[in-house]
Amino acid sequence: MTHLELVSELRHIVGERGLVSDPDALMTYNADGCVMDTHDPDVVVLPTTTEQVVAVVKLAAREHVPVIARGAGTGLSGGATPMRGGIVLVTSRMDKILEIDTRNNRCRVQPGVINFELTAFLKSRGYHFAADPSSQKACTIGGNIANNSGGPHCIKYGVTGSHVLGVQMVLADGSIFWSGEGIVEQPGYDLTGVTVGAEGTTCVITECWLKILPVPEATRVVMAVFNDIRPAAETVSAVIAGGFLPAALEVMDTLALKAVNDAYQMGIPPGAGAALIIEVDGVDDGLDDLLAEIVQIAKDKGAIEVRPAKTPQEQVNVWAARKNAFGAMGRLAPTYHLVDTVVPRTKLPAIMDDVKRISKEVNLPIANVFHAGDGNLHPIVLFDSTDPDQNARAHKAVEEIMRLSIGYGGVISGEHGVGIEKQEFMSYMFNDDDLGAMAALHEAFDPEDLLNPGKIFPRKVNPNELAATRRQASTVPGGLAAIVAKHGEKVWI
Amino acid sequence: MSTALAPAPAPPRTLVGFSGKDSPEPALINTCVHCGLCLSSCPTYRETGLEMSSPRGRIYLMKAVSEGRMSLASEVFQGQMSECLNCRACEAVCPSGVQYGAIVEASRAQIQTAREHASGTGPIRPQGASVGLIRAFVFGRLFKSMAMFRGFSWLMKMYQVTGVQWLARNLGILKLMGTSEMELMLPRFSSTFTVPKGQVYPAEGTKRQRVALMPGCIMSTAFAHVHEATIRVLQKNGCEVVLPPNQGCCGALHTHGGDLDGGRELARTNIVALEQGGLDELDAIIINAAGCGSTLKEYGHLLHEDPAWHDRAGKFVAKVKDVHEFLAQIGLNTADLKPLPVKVTYQEPCHLAHAQRITAQPRQLLNAIPGLKLVEMAESSLCCGSAGVYNITQPELASSLGARKIENALATGAEVIATANPGCALQLAVELKKKGRDVPVRYIVELLDESYRGVRSKSLA
Numbered sequence A: 001m002t003h004l005e006l007v008s009e010l011r012h013i014v015g016e017r018g019l020v021s022d023p024d025a026l027m028t029y030n031a032d033g034c035v036m037d038t039h040d041p042d043v044v045v046l047p048t049t050t051e052q053v054v055a056v057v058k059l060a061a062r063e064h065v066p067v068i069a070r071g072a073g074t075g076l077s078g079g080a081t082p083m084r085g086g087i088v089l090v091t092s093r094m095d096k097i098l099e100i101d102t103r104n105n106r107c108r109v110q111p112g113v114i115n116f117e118l119t120a121f122l123k124s125r126g127y128h129f130a131a132d133p134s135s136q137k138a139c140t141i142g143g144n145i146a147n148n149s150g151g152p153h154c155i156k157y158g159v160t161g162s163h164v165l166g167v168q169m170v171l172a173d174g175s176i177f178w179s180g181e182g183i184v185e186q187p188g189y190d191l192t193g194v195t196v197g198a199e200g201t202t203c204v205i206t207e208c209w210l211k212i213l214p215v216p217e218a219t220r221v222v223m224a225v226f227n228d229i230r231p232a233a234e235t236v237s238a239v240i241a242g243g244f245l246p247a248a249l250e251v252m253d254t255l256a257l258k259a260v261n262d263a264y265q266m267g268i269p270p271g272a273g274a275a276l277i278i279e280v281d282g283v284d285d286g287l288d289d290l291l292a293e294i295v296q297i298a299k300d301k302g303a304i305e306v307r308p309a310k311t312p313q314e315q316v317n318v319w320a321a322r323k324n325a326f327g328a329m330g331r332l333a334p335t336y337h338l339v340d341t342v343v344p345r346t347k348l349p350a351i352m353d354d355v356k357r358i359s360k361e362v363n364l365p366i367a368n369v370f371h372a373g374d375g376n377l378h379p380i381v382l383f384d385s386t387d388p389d390q391n392a393r394a395h396k397a398v399e400e401i402m403r404l405s406i407g408y409g410g411v412i413s414g415e416h417g418v419g420i421e422k423q424e425f426m427s428y429m430f431n432d433d434d435l436g437a438m439a440a441l442h443e444a445f446d447p448e449d450l451l452n453p454g455k456i457f458p459r460k461v462n463p464n465e466l467a468a469t470r471r472q473a474s475t476v477p478g479g480l481a482a483i484v485a486k487h488g489e490k491v492w493i
Numbered sequence B: 001m002s003t004a005l006a007p008a009p010a011p012p013r014t015l016v017g018f019s020g021k022d023s024p025e026p027a028l029i030n031t032c033v034h035c036g037l038c039l040s041s042c043p044t045y046r047e048t049g050l051e052m053s054s055p056r057g058r059i060y061l062m063k064a065v066s067e068g069r070m071s072l073a074s075e076v077f078q079g080q081m082s083e084c085l086n087c088r089a090c091e092a093v094c095p096s097g098v099q100y101g102a103i104v105e106a107s108r109a110q111i112q113t114a115r116e117h118a119s120g121t122g123p124i125r126p127q128g129a130s131v132g133l134i135r136a137f138v139f140g141r142l143f144k145s146m147a148m149f150r151g152f153s154w155l156m157k158m159y160q161v162t163g164v165q166w167l168a169r170n171l172g173i174l175k176l177m178g179t180s181e182m183e184l185m186l187p188r189f190s191s192t193f194t195v196p197k198g199q200v201y202p203a204e205g206t207k208r209q210r211v212a213l214m215p216g217c218i219m220s221t222a223f224a225h226v227h228e229a230t231i232r233v234l235q236k237n238g239c240e241v242v243l244p245p246n247q248g249c250c251g252a253l254h255t256h257g258g259d260l261d262g263g264r265e266l267a268r269t270n271i272v273a274l275e276q277g278g279l280d281e282l283d284a285i286i287i288n289a290a291g292c293g294s295t296l297k298e299y300g301h302l303l304h305e306d307p308a309w310h311d312r313a314g315k316f317v318a319k320v321k322d323v324h325e326f327l328a329q330i331g332l333n334t335a336d337l338k339p340l341p342v343k344v345t346y347q348e349p350c351h352l353a354h355a356q357r358i359t360a361q362p363r364q365l366l367n368a369i370p371g372l373k374l375v376e377m378a379e380s381s382l383c384c385g386s387a388g389v390y391n392i393t394q395p396e397l398a399s400s401l402g403a404r405k406i407e408n409a410l411a412t413g414a415e416v417i418a419t420a421n422p423g424c425a426l427q428l429a430v431e432l433k434k435k436g437r438d439v440p441v442r443y444i445v446e447l448l449d450e451s452y453r454g455v456r457s458k459s460l461a
């Protein structure tokens, strides 16, 4: 099928207005929030209904063309980048809130609904959607599910996956499947779990049931200022070890503070080494006592100042500053590489020291803004990508932090997904058997490797060939490892 | 793999890049880190869901042209530079501090210059002869001479009051000519025009400040009554108000429309007029239209490459104050406000909320009026789709955004829609007319004025 024929069939499905085919316009879809690698799609469609998605996926399966789902394209790992071209399927027009069922604490929405708008809509009814990525003003629920996104409040409420009660999946052959009925209990396999965090490689999400929660009766926000990042990280461990469960524990270091201080009128003293945002919520009665106990821990660890956000507006300002910190990095350097790894919380102080050392070694500034409560760190390596030497040094820093995180018993992705950004690091964490098991699952859902191909698995690994080798290996004594040993190299490469 | 796809070969294109003065600066373009946080604030993205219709997409297109990967002649590029409302909502939310207004205006200037110089055989389509003539008249003559502008306004007014308008409407001539929408846009002109001739209006009570008012173009003819209200409100607040002569249009239409040189000429005229009007003795230069205010405040950037004028512009800009900003800053005289029991919703002009970041003060003033109940509408800071000549260049988007705005406004059940910009006021009036709804649209200063005077205008009664 020629490009022209494909475009004309797609036009029948989504109409002229639902289609983008001009090469200059397609160029704007060649990356998400991560521009380290770009690739233009062959065509973009903007369906409004599940039926249209089904028709597009069926056509793609018939013609063997990749389909890449895309929400707002705020992903930070290249998840929505069409690495092999094909059809980018954008959900921005599937933005309807379909049903609010407060009595059962749930709602049903289309995937293109913007996270913040859902919460704003629910707020007037006294509810909220708890997963709140810092990009919530722009990112979509579909993207949140596909990346299993986290946010500042996930320490208490859990990441996106904890709030998904069922997903309408359009599978690779165009069939529709609901993974759950919108209630917490689900017999049999947890197929919702197969879409959560799968980065669009197992299905296209076209609708979902989400759990919603009542807005807490009261909220308190304070910011503890420290001379250095270490005592801030130590406070986090101590607070959790003390049995507290704050709604948020977020750390910003001196560079990050510099980026947001002026823009958001935070009024942080210029020499501050780090700030820890502490939020507690719940029943109003006793909340101040609880907060006082946590603040005492911060003071014991060396907080030089504790500033409460007194009014709701002040609370909004503190969060605006925190949530815009990544974007504000553009004020400090032309390019940044945001690392997203997780370590056990108690290792946070140690790895912060390592990051400082690495920054010196590669001679590049590294800022830190992170969900400390979850042990999810975000060192942000600042550099100028037009300088090849800086590029190489930045890459070295990133790799080093990845290795260290794994060394501390952590993982290489906290919440931003693997995409293309971290695909090469997968083999640091997973051996052939692990990757083989993932490939087998992937193959069951995407046997032709057409759903967002070229992601998650290391670039050289074709997941379907890996799955086939793994099957074959079941008949060989010693399994996959023996095959690898015998051939001297991975046969699926 | 997409091996099955044989993309149609792209026709060979001659790449025309940015050139000469007024190129969007690469350093400004590169402050965009492609995070996408601005997407949901952009009215055109909200309406279309298209990446190239978003701020990030548009900056990406500018970057491609700037780096020589895309042609200035690209239809997508030119289309997007025109589709953008220049509402600057993206600028206000961008964490990286991208100066979007500056780069989109420079891009438009590049396109406009290229069109004017196009030969007809090259890749850039020259502008049509009629467009050229209209641009030359409107940008080059009409807005440059206030005398001519007032003359033109007077003709329009005659058209309205003589009954010719009635005739034209009822005979359907306008529909036939495809201009009915535009005709709806025609403001109802004030009965007298505000002509700055060096008048001085004394302060009431103790004199606290000496300020100049810049009446502008459209505001001084179609909305002269708003100036009268502004002057009275300023007087009530202890301000002596002067109207220095020889000033004119602020140049907003020019700078937004890609005629930066035209804008510069007007900027210089105004700076000279105010200097001669005693700039040094002034505490502030007051402007009551959001779009003009943001343009005046940006004279420094407009003239930044002109060493002879840059400092003078700086001194001028330092005194420019939006009227709401000013009143809130000096402390509103609340003692003389009389009750105005009316339910009001506020439509935020983009050039107040986004370009000047003035959001709290207008609400503060409204809330200061006893008896007035302010009810917030949904998406109050989303552009109403007016944006200068946008209704003419992008009628479809302008009208869908207008309808969206009016629905949000009416949903509040407000009896009055308050705003602070002529474009918004006209757009709201048109949409109300289309819907057959009779809700008055008023400037905040008009409401303040009525509260001070203790009279309720006919439309509010």
Ligand SMILES: Cc1cc2nc3c(=O)[nH]c(=O)nc-3n(C[C@H](O)[C@H](O)[C@H](O)COP(=O)(O)OP(=O)(O)OC[C@H]3O[C@@H](n4cnc5c(N)ncnc54)[C@H](O)[C@@H]3O)c2cc1C
Binding pocket: A032, A033, A068, A069, A070, A071, A072, A073, A074, A075, A076, A078, A079, A080, A091, A111, A132, A133, A134, A135, A138, A139, A140, A141, A142, A143, A144, A145, A146, A147, A148, A149, A150, A151, A152, A199, A200, A201, A203, A204, A205, A206, A326, A327, A415, A416, A452, B035, B036, B037
């Ligand atoms: C400034 C900034 C701050 C951020 N902060 C956070 C944060 O605090 N926490 C966090 O977790 N992330 C954060 N992110 C990353 C990003 O915003 C999230 O991953 C978000 O969930 C992506 O949503 P999106 O709609 O933009 O998805 P996209 O970027 O469009 O897509 C992301 C992935 O989801 C897939 N996908 C999208 N829609 C569907 C669908 N309907 N069906 C199947 N697959 C689909 C895509 O193929 C892709 O693999 C941040 C990003 C930025 C730029």
Ligand code: SF4
Binding pocket: A327, A330, B031, B032, B033, B034, B035, B036, B037, B038, B039, B055, B056, B059, B090, B093, B094, B095, B096, B097, B098
């Ligand atoms: S303009 Fe600002 S908010 Fe928008 S993508 Fe660029 S950096 Fe992000």
Ligand code: SF4
Binding pocket: B041, B042, B043, B044, B045, B053, B054, B055, B058, B083, B084, B085, B086, B087, B088, B089, B090, B091, B100
């Ligand atoms: S100025 Fe307004 S319309 Fe233009 S890109 Fe920015 S937000 Fe969108």
